[in-house]
Amino acid sequence: MRNPKLSPNGKTDVLQPTTPMPGAKDIGLDHRSSSSGLAKISPPESAPAPKMYQTENDISRASRIELNALMNQRLADAVDLQMQMKQAHWNVKGPSFIALHELFDQVDEAIESYVDLIAERIVQLGGIAEGTVRSAAARSRLEEYPLTIGDGLAHVAAVAKALSTFGHEARNTINQAEELEDAATVDLFTEIARGTDKWLWFVEAHGQAAK
Numbered sequence: 001m002r003n004p005k006l007s008p009n010g011k012t013d014v015l016q017p018t019t020p021m022p023g024a025k026d027i028g029l030d031h032r033s034s035s036s037g038l039a040k041i042s043p044p045e046s047a048p049a050p051k052m053y054q055t056e057n058d059i060s061r062a063s064r065i066e067l068n069a070l071m072n073q074r075l076a077d078a079v080d081l082q083m084q085m086k087q088a089h090w091n092v093k094g095p096s097f098i099a100l101h102e103l104f105d106q107v108d109e110a111i112e113s114y115v116d117l118i119a120e121r122i123v124q125l126g127g128i129a130e131g132t133v134r135s136a137a138a139r140s141r142l143e144e145y146p147l148t149i150g151d152g153l154a155h156v157a158a159v160a161k162a163l164s165t166f167g168h169e170a171r172n173t174i175n176q177a178e179e180l181e182d183a184a185t186v187d188l189f190t191e192i193a194r195g196t197d198k199w200l201w202f203v204e205a206h207g208q209a210a211k
Contacts, residue, residue, distance in 0.1 A: 055126040063180045068127030071185070074173055075118045075131050076139035077166055082111040083133070084145040084162050094152035096206060103206075104159065107199045114192050121188055141169060156207045160200060167196040 052065060059067070085108035092100045119129035142165050146158055170193040177185040 051128055053126040055124075057125060059125065059180075059182055061126075063182065064125040064127065067177065067180055067182055067185060068122050068125055070173060070176055071118055071122045072127070072130045072135075073139055073141070074169060074189075075115065075122065075129060076136040077141055077169055078111060078115045078118055079131055079133065079136035080140035080142050081162055081166050082108055082115060083136075084142065085111055085159065087145050087147070088155045088159050091150060092152055092155045093150040096152040100152050100155060100206065103202060104155070107159070107163075107203070110195055110199060114195070117188060117192070121185060141165065153207050156203055159203050160207075163196055163200040163203060167193055167200060170196060 052061060052068075055064075057064070085104050089101060089104035089108060092104065094100075115131065119131050122129040142162050145162065146154070149155060149158065170189050173189045174186050174193065177189065
């Protein structure tokens with residue numbers, strides 16, 4: 001520890017810290033001054049635009065950006081739906097166990113093919129398919145699948161609800177893709193909507209006779 005200095009008048013001078021005070025750059029202040037004489041706080045950087053790869057595809061870049069954002073939303077729904085079908089497949093119980101266990105597995109396989117079709121269409125248009133489970137959890141418009149159910153008819157109702165929601169969103173995507181003049185994406189989601197309706201029919205048939 002350093003000894004304090006004595007000033008000529010006999011008083012003790014207090015040593016000042018040598019650590020420099022933070023400057024404007026250190027605390028995120030703009031060095032330019034406003035008309036009031038106060039330093040401006042720099043605004044946060046805006047979110048980067050979605051990455052798009054160069055492609056000779058003749059759909060405009062602006063339309064491809066919209067289409068890819070739209071399809072990444074559907075991709076999240078499809079990934080979530082696929083895992084919900086597995087949840088039902090693994091946990092269904094009751095007299096119709098075998099029939100429902102196998103049916104839910106078939107639906108899962110069909111949804112897996114939709115996941116692949118949607119992801120590949122995104123990439124075809126120069127985008128990035130954002131298909132991780134975490135992305136799906138953050139974006140999916142499907143309701144949470146009930147984790148504690150076991151009865152076959154309870155799973156039928158839950159699976160039917162999920163398929164219905166996904167089919168509804170697929171039809172909305174058809175309409176939006178038409179507005180963006182992308183006939184190929186319209187055709188893709190027409191196929192997906194038609195297939196989803198078929199699986200909804202297969203699932204609902206297990207509960208309709210009892211009503």
